[in-house]
Amino acid sequence: xxxxxxxxxxxxxxxxxxxxxxxxxxxxxxxxxxxxxxxxxxxxxxxxxxxxxxxxxxxxxxxxxxxxxxxxxxxxxxxxxxxxxxxxxxxxxxxxxxxxxxxxxxxxxxxxxxx
Amino acid sequence: xxxxxxxxxxxxxxxxxxxxxxxxxxxxxxxxxxxxxxxxxxxxxxxxxxxxxxxxxxxxxxxxxxxxxxxxxxxxxxxxxxxxxxxxxxxxxxxxxxxxxxxxxxxxxxxx
Numbered sequence: 396x397x398x399x400x401x402x403x404x405x406x407x408x409x410x411x412x413x414x415x416x417x418x419x420x421x422x423x424x425x426x427x428x429x430x431x432x433x434x435x436x437x438x439x440x441x442x443x444x445x446x447x448x449x450x451x452x453x454x455x456x457x458x459x460x461x462x463x464x465x466x467x468x469x470x471x472x473x474x475x476x477x478x479x480x481x482x483x484x485x486x487x488x489x490x491x492x493x494x495x496x497x498x499x500x501x502x503x504x505x506x507x508x509x510x
Numbered sequence: 511x512x513x514x515x516x517x518x519x520x521x522x523x524x525x526x527x528x529x530x531x532x533x534x535x536x537x538x539x540x541x542x543x544x545x546x547x548x549x550x551x552x553x554x555x556x557x558x559x560x561x562x563x564x565x566x567x568x569x570x571x572x573x574x575x576x577x578x579x580x581x582x583x584x585x586x587x588x589x590x591x592x593x594x595x596x597x598x599x600x601x602x603x604x605x606x607x608x609x610x611x612x613x614x615x616x617x618x619x620x621x622x
Contacts, residue, residue: 399552429610438512438601439553439613485552489611497543497566498603498611500552 397422399486401501408476409509416471416504418486428469429487429498430460439485445469456480481508514539514604514614522620523592530588531600531617539604542585543611544577546570547599559585592621 398421408414420426427446431439443454450462460471469486483505487498513536523529535542540561545553556575557567561582571577574592579585589596599618603611 431613436618438514438516438615439603440512441610441612444610487552496541496605497555497558498545498553499555502550502552 397426397488397490397499399488399499399501401484401486401504403504404502405505405507407507407509410478411475414471414473414476414480414506416484416486416506418469418471418501419467420469420486420488421467422488422490424490427489427496428460428462429489430454430458430469430471431485431487431500433483433485433503435482442471442484476506476508478508478510481506512604512612512614514602514612516600516602516614516617518617519615520618520620522622524622525592525594527592528588528590529592529619530586531602531619532584532586533602533604533614534584535602535604535612535614536606537583538606539612540582541605541611542579543603543605544585544587545601545603547601547616548597553601556587589619592619594621597621 400419429444430442445462483503487500489498515534517532543558544556547553559579574590577587599616601616602614605611
């Protein structure tokens with residue numbers, strides 16, 4: 396069964412500091428990997444995705460993530476955090492065909508940004 | 511804006527009442543998913559449609575839950591005889607081809 400672990404429930408960083416959010420996945424085949432962001436009371440916005448190819452993927456708002464198959468990881472990074480980045484971040488894994496395309500999410504990491 | 515809309519955005523109901531939520535994806539979304547998100551958790555898969563066919567249902571989807579996508583466009587999720595444990599955010603996502611799922615804003619349900 397597929398699963399996602401986000402080990403950090405809550406992270407606090409200062410504005411302008413760098414950020415790394417961890418994500419480890421378990422999946423029996425080649426995974427599709429995603430990072431979504433959710434502001435309070437809102438739906439999920441896609442930050443970036445990995446399907447294949449270059450293991451370093453760029454997303455919106457200056458975020459990037461690196462797929463490391465050997466570590467089953469897909470960590471999210473940003474070199475300089477802005478106060479508006481404060482939100483909940485979810486990593487998700489899915490497949491690419493049929494019923495495997497449903498997403499399995501981690502429990503999320505809440506990011507707090509101090510000024 | 512993902513183009514996926516959900517209605518209503520908020521619903522308060524009393525235990526035992528029935529509720530129905532609607533999701534409108536964009537026309538290119540041949541797949542439509544429903545997820546449930548409880549406080550402090552990530553979304554959990556409930557069910558999904560390929561056009562009008564419901565292809566998979568999670569064990570989370572008890573027999574009080576039913577979903578339809580009658581013409582392969584909009585979808586409805588109905589909960590009968592609501593319980594307090596049904597209180598959650600219900601999220602809908604549309605997907606075209608094999609690509610990304612785009613989420614709507616969600617319907618927040620509170621069962622009193």
